Amino acid sequence: MLQDHFRPPLSTRRHWHAFHNAWATYIASDLNAKLPEGYFAEPNVQFGIEIDVAAFEESQQDFAHETGVIQLPTESQSRWIPPEATQTVPFLPTTESVEVSIFDTETGPILKGAIELVSPANKDRAAHRAAFVSKCETYLRQGIGLIVVDVVTTRQANLHSELLARLTEGKASSVKLNLYAVAYRAIDRNGKPSLDIWQEELAIGSILPILPLWLRGEICLPVDLAATYERTCREQRITVSTA
Template structure:
């Protein structure tokens, strides 16, 4: 099934892109769990619109709380030594792959880019920093960007952040990339597989390298088609909704 534009009419007026990304991440994780080795498992992690302190409430203390607990709960810290602007990753749509032999330990990740990830410079920097942290741990990584309402290219920004020279940019804002940290002649190297994406064209199969020698084919087209079917999305006579 060809890639569709989930961020512009007519599809955006009939379906929420957040719901589609959520479902796509779930089906990718489900597909992985059918094919991963015994000691591995995949989990989707979807977070939209994270705000600091949104889950903090002030309530009266229950009567059975001890005096020590009351004193601890009423303790107020001193003023911070420093305070400066910081932008955490405010949205995340990802699939994490774990090895539970000694853990669970993170072995790889698949990141689905959201519009907020490509919005402000601070948001892009936060996303790039997270991906760089994965690579610094020698984790396999795939980035999937089908966001048509922002022009930034996070793959290019990631490469500029970690590679001093000879950076080969992708000249498009829709793409998918896979990364593996590997030794070539005893020297660590970052191997990259990159594919441009285009609305109306099929999605490719990408390699997911887990920590160690394990590599799995991630058929983006098959999971995308399954998600469209389950979300009742189809293309017929220019219409993208059922």
């Protein structure tokens, strides 16, 4: 049964981001047990900006040698001074991402499906919501199957509605739920591209649903949110209330 991880008493006993991290891991594990040969699922959890190339400062003792301290060549200490930036603009990065990615390895890892667990930062301001919606839109326009799960109780924005408005230019309406899980499948039927949607309302104390994850192509997997959620609760030693 779904609990409120963002308000007391649970929010004061467990960190929600640790739970999301574990939940993404167990969803990936469950999918790996179901995926056909040549596919794999892996969690991708980021809190803060991911660094692709990092530079670190080390103390002189890190270069100690039995004959003494190794002196670095003076040429390594560049005297180059960077010029002034040509422009400085306000910038708000998207710093939180909790997702499960499914890849096809036949010709190298190719993304086939994604599951996004919404975090509070994804909903807290317009720029963050737009970044999240843009990422989901990119997936769907590439034909990548997508599931979005929103159990965040402390923010009221509906990212599914914003995504649908973006995709249909406001021509399609949706049921604006506070908590929800929704699956998407981009498909071409008789030359007409369309988007299949499975939306489920969530509520604190309710059982989480099983949703279809359509990988690019014709493979469909059941994503058992209830089973993986309950496993995460067990592993995190969270007592599930039945009241």
